[in-house]
Amino acid sequence: MKERVIVVTGGNRGIGQEICRQLARMDMIVVLTSRIEKDGLQAVSDLNKHELSVRYHPLDVTNPSQVLALSNFLSKEFGGCDGLVNNAGIFLDSQGGNFFNTDLATVRQTMETNVYAPYLLCQALVPLMKKNNYGRIVNISSGLGQLHNMGGGYPAYRMSKTAINAMTRVLAAELAGTNILVNSMCPGWVKTRMGGPGANRSVEEGADTAVWLATLPDGGPTGKIFSDRKETAW
Numbered sequence: 604m605k606e607r608v609i610v611v612t613g614g615n616r617g618i619g620q621e622i623c624r625q626l627a628r629m630d631m632i633v634v635l636t637s638r639i640e641k642d643g644l645q646a647v648s649d650l651n652k653h654e655l656s657v658r659y660h661p662l663d664v665t666n667p668s669q670v671l672a673l674s675n676f677l678s679k680e681f682g683g684c685d686g687l688v689n690n691a692g693i694f695l696d697s698q699g700g701n702f703f704n705t706d707l708a709t710v711r712q713t714m715e716t717n718v719y720a721p722y723l724l725c726q727a728l729v730p731l732m733k734k735n736n737y738g739r740i741v742n743i744s745s746g747l748g749q750l751h752n753m754g755g756g757y758p759a760y761r762m763s764k765t766a767i768n769a770m771t772r773v774l775a776a777e778l779a780g781t782n783i784l785v786n787s788m789c790p791g792w793v794k795t796r797m798g799g800p801g802a803n804r805s806v807e808e809g810a811d812t813a814v815w816l817a818t819l820p821d822g823g824p825t826g827k828i829f830s831d832r833k834e835t836a837w
């Protein structure tokens with residue numbers, strides 16, 4: 604069987620790096636991307652010390668010319684792309700941000716990275732998936748974006764994660780009937796630079812559902828949101 608090629612954004616640390624590790628262990632061709640080249644190359648070298656063979660490509664997700672360069676690289680090198688994990692994210696209003704003290708510039712910047720960048724990446728890479736009628740897209744969301752128990756605080760981050768969930772639904776609906784499956788997942792509260800040392804989950808636990816969704820069999824779910832491999836409420 605053809606080896607699957609999958610791109611992970613923000614792969615240089617945290618949950619993204621762990622997703623790369625777990626996918627590479629499953630013998631997928633993982634393209635780890637990062638906005639700071641030296642950090643990404645270091646992460647690749649750390650993973651490859653453990654007999655993995657992860658590839659690297661630079662990608663600041665908010666830079667459209669880098670998105671185009673990545674898509675050209677995938678076409679030239681592999682003749683397509685089989686998966687995308689939209690993991691890169693920012694949480695600028697994490698420190699006591701509320702509706703009134705979070706300015707619009709923060710909301711805009713958060714939307715750029717957490718929503719518009721995955722949108723553009725999907726526009727660029729889905730055509731490569733269509734070539735082989737195979738694709739797995741995983742959007743890393745958050746419990747803070749779930750509408751069913753939406754509360755106050757962190758407005759920029761919350762709205763960005765709700766919006767990426769909407770993107771999951773729209774894209775999945777437009778790709779219905781193809782073998783390109785699009786899902787959101789919530790990793791839980793994970794010990795990373797974003798989650799902080801007080802978080803209750805390891806990166807291994809945080810990455811697990813994303814890896815499962817990235818390797819779904821044909822006919823698997825699409826247009827849904829998962830937590831610990833179980834469908835959850837939007």
Ligand SMILES: NC(=O)c1ccc[n+]([C@@H]2O[C@H](COP(=O)([O-])OP(=O)(O)OC[C@H]3O[C@@H](n4cnc5c(N)ncnc54)[C@H](OP(=O)(O)O)[C@@H]3O)[C@@H](O)[C@H]2O)c1
Nearest residue numbers: 613617618638663664690691692745792793795796797798
């Ligand atoms: N940790 C949690 O408790 C938790 C909970 C729910 C959801 N999440 C989500 O899980 C995902 C990963 O978070 P994490 O906890 O692993 O956070 P993290 O350790 O802060 O890592 C965030 C990653 O995103 C990258 N990134 C940010 N802006 C970027 C850009 N413009 N271009 C490319 N990469 C960019 C960072 O790169 P740099 O190193 O260059 O900054 C880093 O690799 C995020 O989408 C986050 O919202 C995390």
